[in-house]
Amino acid sequence: MKYDVAVIGGGPAGLAAAIKASEGGASVLLIEREARLGGILKQCIHDGFGVVRFGEKLSGPEYAYRFIERLKAANVQVSLFSFVTSAVKLSDTYKITYVCKDGVKYAECSKIILATGCRERTRNGISIHGDRCAGVYTAGAAQNLVNILGVMPGKRIVILGSGDIGLIMARRLTLEGAKVVGVYEAKSTPSGLTRNIHQCLHDFDIPLYLSKTVTRVFGQSRLEKVEISDVDERMRSIAGTEQLVDCDCLVLAVGLIPENELARTLNVPLNKATKGATVDQNCQTLVDGIYACGNALHVNDLVDYVSESGEIAGAHVTLQKTERNLLPITTEGKLLYVVPQMLDTNSDFGNVVMYFRASEELTNQRLTVTACGETIFSKTYAKLLPPEMERITVDFGKARALGELTVRLEDK
Amino acid sequence: MNFDKIVKRVKKQFGVDVRVREDERSVFLSGECDNWEHLVAIGKMFVTEGKHVVNDIRLEGYAEPPERLPQIRDNALDGTQWDVVVIGGGISGCSVLRELSRYRLKTLLVEKHSDVARGASGANDGMVHAGIDLKHDCLKLKYGVAGNAIYGDVCKELGVDFRRTGQYVIFDSRIIRFFAKGTVKRATKHGIAGVKIIGKEIRQIEPRVKDFAVGALYAPSSGYVSPYQLTIAYAENAVQNGATVSLDTAVSGMVVENGKVVKIQTNRGTVSARCVVNCAGVFADRVAEMAGDRYFSIHPRRGTDLLLDPNAEGAPSETISMGPTLKSLHSNGGSTKGGGVIRTIDGNYLLGPDAVETPDREDTSTTKESCDNVFAKQSTVCPSLKRSDVIAYFTGVRAPTYEEDFLIERSSKVINLIHVAGIQSPGLTAAPAFCKDVAATVTDYLKSEGYDVQANEHFNPTRQRPVRAKTLSDEQRDALIKQDPDFGKIICRCEEISLGEIKQALHNPLGVMTVDGVKRRVRAGMGRCQGGFCMPLVTKIIADELHAEPTAVNKDDVGSNIAVGKIKEVQS
Numbered sequence: 015m016k017y018d019v020a021v022i023g024g025g026p027a028g029l030a031a032a033i034k035a036s037e038g039g040a041s042v043l044l045i046e047r048e049a050r051l052g053g054i055l056k057q058c059i060h061d062g063f064g065v066v067r068f069g070e071k072l073s074g075p076e077y078a079y080r081f082i083e084r085l086k087a088a089n090v091q092v093s094l095f096s097f098v099t100s101a102v103k104l105s106d107t108y109k110i111t112y113v114c115k116d117g118v119k120y121a122e123c124s125k126i127i128l129a130t131g132c133r134e135r136t137r138n139g140i141s142i143h144g145d146r147c148a149g150v151y152t153a154g155a156a157q158n159l160v161n162i163l164g165v166m167p168g169k170r171i172v173i174l175g176s177g178d179i180g181l182i183m184a185r186r187l188t189l190e191g192a193k194v195v196g197v198y199e200a201k202s203t204p205s206g207l208t209r210n211i212h213q214c215l216h217d218f219d220i221p222l223y224l225s226k227t228v229t230r231v232f233g234q235s236r237l238e239k240v241e242i243s244d245v246d247e248r249m250r251s252i253a254g255t256e257q258l259v260d261c262d263c264l265v266l267a268v269g270l271i272p273e274n275e276l277a278r279t280l281n282v283p284l285n286k287a288t289k290g291a292t293v294d295q296n297c298q299t300l301v302d303g304i305y306a307c308g309n310a311l312h313v314n315d316l317v318d319y320v321s322e323s324g325e326i327a328g329a330h331v332t333l334q335k336t337e338r339n340l341l342p343i344t345t346e347g348k349l350l351y352v353v354p355q356m357l358d359t360n361s362d363f364g365n366v367v368m369y370f371r372a373s374e375e376l377t378n379q380r381l382t383v384t385a386c387g388e389t390i391f392s393k394t395y396a397k398l399l400p401p402e403m404e405r406i407t408v409d410f411g412k413a414r415a416l417g418e419l420t421v422r423l424e425d426k
Numbered sequence: 427m428n429f430d431k432i433v434k435r436v437k438k439q440f441g442v443d444v445r446v447r448e449d450e451r452s453v454f455l456s457g458e459c460d461n462w463e464h465l466v467a468i469g470k471m472f473v474t475e476g477k478h479v480v481n482d483i484r485l486e487g488y489a490e491p492p493e494r495l496p497q498i499r500d501n502a503l504d505g506t507q508w509d510v511v512v513i514g515g516g517i518s519g520c521s522v523l524r525e526l527s528r529y530r531l532k533t534l535l536v537e538k539h540s541d542v543a544r545g546a547s548g549a550n551d552g553m554v555h556a557g558i559d560l561k562h563d564c565l566k567l568k569y570g571v572a573g574n575a576i577y578g579d580v581c582k583e584l585g586v587d588f589r590r591t592g593q594y595v596i597f598d599s600r601i602i603r604f605f606a607k608g609t610v611k612r613a614t615k616h617g618i619a620g621v622k623i624i625g626k627e628i629r630q631i632e633p634r635v636k637d638f639a640v641g642a643l644y645a646p647s648s649g650y651v652s653p654y655q656l657t658i659a660y661a662e663n664a665v666q667n668g669a670t671v672s673l674d675t676a677v678s679g680m681v682v683e684n685g686k687v688v689k690i691q692t693n694r695g696t697v698s699a700r701c702v703v704n705c706a707g708v709f710a711d712r713v714a715e716m717a718g719d720r721y722f723s724i725h726p727r728r729g730t731d732l733l734l735d736p737n738a739e740g741a742p743s744e745t746i747s748m749g750p751t752l753k754s755l756h757s758n759g760g761s762t763k764g765g766g767v768i769r770t771i772d773g774n775y776l777l778g779p780d781a782v783e784t785p786d787r788e789d790t791s792t793t794k795e796s797c798d799n800v801f802a803k804q805s806t807v808c809p810s811l812k813r814s815d816v817i818a819y820f821t822g823v824r825a826p827t828y829e830e831d832f833l834i835e836r837s838s839k840v841i842n843l844i845h846v847a848g849i850q851s852p853g854l855t856a857a858p859a860f861c862k863d864v865a866a867t868v869t870d871y872l873k874s875e876g877y878d879v880q881a882n883e884h885f886n887p888t889r890q891r892p893v894r895a896k897t898l899s900d901e902q903r904d905a906l907i908k909q910d911p912d913f914g915k916i917i918c919r920c921e922e923i924s925l926g927e928i929k930q931a932l933h934n935p936l937g938v939m940t941v942d943g944v945k946r947r948v949r950a951g952m953g954r955c956q957g958g959f960c961m962p963l964v965t966k967i968i969a970d971e972l973h974a975e976p977t978a979v980n981k982d983d984v985g986s987n988i989a990v991g992k993i994k995e996v997q998s
Contacts, residue, residue, distance in 0.1 A: 152958040167988075230791075236985065
């Protein structure tokens, strides 16, 4: 089958991209790996989704449902329980091979939107040593056990990581009958939103321990205890500070990594800071016709922005292919990253949505965007935290000349 | 023999008073020592031609942790009678069991874990060694070379992937390269074909070593295999040919009468056997002791390996290891042992292993020190390796004797007991060869006792290779899915494993229905996410196959439940 666009991944980014592309007149194939649309939202039964977009707090499935309903009305061919095994470039199009319960299928499309989401960092990724017992799970796996399978990963639980995922799992497990003995965080400040600290920990008397991490796990068949160590300012464990905590389950909420296996096979250059593709303001990667959005592009903290980047990609795929003129956007100062990393001056650059994260906790900062030394955007921030992604809209049309583009973060 | 000189040397070097006793088979040591490495070193000092060392020197202040035993207690096996009982489901036990299934014998293999290949056979680097570093006149050499020669055929029969890739031992000095000529000569004498020294062209063959390599020793017969998949395949083929495997079954004692083991006690009942094969790995000396036949000691030695992402950018294209350097010659006599950088059969890169003596036979926990050491060591031969590409690490415990050779023989004291002990590297390489001799020893013994051993006319050496949908052509895969749609439903995204493949693994002849059992058979959960996505799905699939709740599903051994109860029903 031939399509204008193939969207790979039916989570919030892919749904938004497919709807937008279809509304723009493109014929769209949406390929989803699982049996149902919605991605990880399916198991996020807590609320707080959609505050930016809908002005109300929805649960994950409710948020997904709003898009799935719109998708039904759109001209999108959806293929569920379908797994892309390869995507290769032909002369002017891409050939996608995927498997599903009906066999091996092929689709030809002129553009691809990668909305493949992210995966969780594992115990090996953060060098936890010790036994290979049952009871050590990533937060997503634990959430699936509780919310989808309806079973408890443990009774006495230690959570490592105070990001929103860790906090929400602390509350969730408590509500279902477990004792969460503590949330441990290697950083000196909590990583999650303040409201989640209150609603998920304080309201349930769950202690939060900062500057501590799990260094070792013990247990023969099931987890029996974990070793907790203090960490220094560079987050290395300090010998001699070990203490043992009895528990039968360790939940790891220690970070997300964009999934870019398919991008890699398509030779899409990836960015070291985001671990996602390098893109222009239209979410187009450095490979013409291939777009990346959502958490595959960079890990977002709000689903609203995941959908937004999907829509940016979905809107642009409907336009005629044009020769691009890419200018790099460089960063200066304490910035972890800025997305997009490129500006295509041959397409619209009037209202460019940009996302950034500070590289450390900062107060009284000024962010400026300059073009050839001329400031075209400036904003001050009383406080910036690495876990909280910031979003700005920059009108590059204001610039007298588009040459060297820089985003700078500095003390006010 | 007079050991006075050694006793004095021990006293001088380690301050330990060692008492020595001797019989016709062994040298028995006793005393006390406060350092495990010293204790092992002392044991090695008493190794003498023709005798085994039994090291009973106690480690002061150390209480050995109780053996990990299955949580099951029943009478499933009670009163059963067997021609042969094999103790231990590692590569040794499983290969011997399969070899015995060529005969019309009633054979039972007992394994204390919930699956086979749970000890060293499941936690090693999978190298099929050429044998270039082996000493003359030892069983390691005899069976290592013989095993290597038949590896391709055995793996083909058993439906297991095996790749003969060759191996390069890298030299960074011309002097070492010169001395390697001796190794080539010795290898040729030992019947290891094709071993040669190459010069600086190694820099073209493997650009990762271009900055320092002056040459390499090339051994073309090295290769690699998945050690646990081969072990599983041996066990499955044995069962398909009529053998019995009883998992979760630990031997707790034996009854010996008139120099023969007559009864074996387990947590699942007492069985009787005409002949017993001890393949108990790190517990081989304990099993011998149960039969009153303790004449060798096992000193457990940990080895840690690191697994890297298949896409690791800094990894080499060939299997390489660092040869002796002038510095290492100085410090340890130039032992070439010590792992390398390997591309595993599944496409991952693997670094390791190290070697750490340990008193705890079952301590497979990983440590930061070992991981750091392995990475630092293997980085010398491949400096472009990146730590961030490490996706997993694991530790296995080797089971060497003090003689550091295989001990494969029928006991002279307990005549129906055959020991297959001290199996360490190159045990995986050697098993296809020594299992034949062990089986012959069994049948010879049974015949000598007047028992009629006949060939199993139904024996089928071929084990069907499990379907791996990913490796099929599009046409084949499409046809497979049309036949069974489950092969089109991908469950493990990292390794591209379908529901059909997982179900196929769950219908294994051994009846293993655990999350890790699936992982070992089809790799679901072995990729980048390490099961983060598919573990709950696999748990549900197993529960459905068992017609049970997900709470009944174990990660591995009985008691390692993935979940502890239903939501709202647990009490904290």
